[in-house]
Amino acid sequence: MRRAGAGKRLKVPEADPSKQVEPSWAGPPDRSCLVLLDLGFCWILGFCWILGFCWILGFCWIFAAARANVRGVKRLRPPTHVIFDLDGVLLDTEPIYTLGTRQIAARWGKAYGWELKAELMGRAPLEGARRVVDALGLPLTPEEYLRERDLIVEDLFAAAAPIDGAPELVAALDRRGLPLGIATSSERRLFGLKVQNHAWLRVMRAVVCGDDPGAGRHKPAPDIFLRVADALGAPPPACLVFEDSLAGVAAARAAGMQVVARVDPHFDLGRFREADLAVRSYAELDLDGLGP
Numbered sequence: 001m002r003r004a005g006a007g008k009r010l011k012v013p014e015a016d017p018s019k020q021v022e023p024s025w026a027g028p029p030d031r032s033c034l035v036l037l038d039l040g041f042c043w044i045l046g047f048c049w050i051l052g053f054c055w056i057l058g059f060c061w062i063f064a065a066a067r068a069n070v071r072g073v074k075r076l077r078p079p080t081h082v083i084f085d086l087d088g089v090l091l092d093t094e095p096i097y098t099l100g101t102r103q104i105a106a107r108w109g110k111a112y113g114w115e116l117k118a119e120l121m122g123r124a125p126l127e128g129a130r131r132v133v134d135a136l137g138l139p140l141t142p143e144e145y146l147r148e149r150d151l152i153v154e155d156l157f158a159a160a161a162p163i164d165g166a167p168e169l170v171a172a173l174d175r176r177g178l179p180l181g182i183a184t185s186s187e188r189r190l191f192g193l194k195v196q197n198h199a200w201l202r203v204m205r206a207v208v209c210g211d212d213p214g215a216g217r218h219k220p221a222p223d224i225f226l227r228v229a230d231a232l233g234a235p236p237p238a239c240l241v242f243e244d245s246l247a248g249v250a251a252a253r254a255a256g257m258q259v260v261a262r263v264d265p266h267f268d269l270g271r272f273r274e275a276d277l278a279v280r281s282y283a284e285l286d287l288d289g290l291g292p
Helices: 032-070 094-107 114-120 125-136 142-157 166-175 188-195 199-203 223-232 246-254
Strands: 081-084 180-184 206-209 239-243 258-262 277-279
Touching: 081 223, 094 125, 094 142, 114 125, 125 142, 142 188, 166 180, 166 199, 180 223, 188 206, 206 223, 223 239, 223 246, 239 246, 246 258
Parallel strands: 081 180, 081 239, 180 206, 239 258, 258 277
Antiparallel strands: none
16 A cells, blocks of 8 residues: 555755845955965065075185185285295294193193193294293293203204195295295204205295394294395385294284285184185195296
């Protein structure tokens, strides 16, 4: 038996669009949010572009500065004359001095470090002796200290080796026809002991030692460099100096000369800001800017 109404479809009445109720949040679209988003995106994009540009520019500047420092001789005025310090620039005698001082200091349980050595290098022997005696509290007069140190080091000087690259540098400058000289704080007697086995230094046209008559004040005063320049017949601004000490660099600058610092690995390159160029090795030099 079929149930009443079976097989008939229910008809759902259609909604009248005119009677539909708009949601309470509906309304015309607000474009201010989109504008703010666009502005924010553009600001971020612009900031990132500027930041990236500055980073690349900074990297290029650092790279150029490092390259200029390594090959910086080209930035110097071409010199007509070259003046060298001796110890630590041409001959590797600084370790011998260090050995002598450390042996004396050890007798009284004292330590002689690189910080103190940096203050002594290039200075007059007696002035350096005073600083060592005072700084370490040694029960010696400066004169006694010098006598004891010299007894230790004198026999070692004859075996002192050249600084790496120094003979080649001297020969290259000599081939270019540049007159060369030496300005050293060493006494003339010790100078003779140091250079006796180094024939390659005979190309030096002028040598002034710290105890020579007329040498004047010691480094950092400019006197000794001016004396060598005068002996070479060179105006000071035309001279290029090679040094390894802070006192020597200051002396060369005070003389109105350009200066290249060969910096010992124990010392910070940044301490030699007064030098026109600071290098660890002569292999870093580009000699194209030197001489004819």
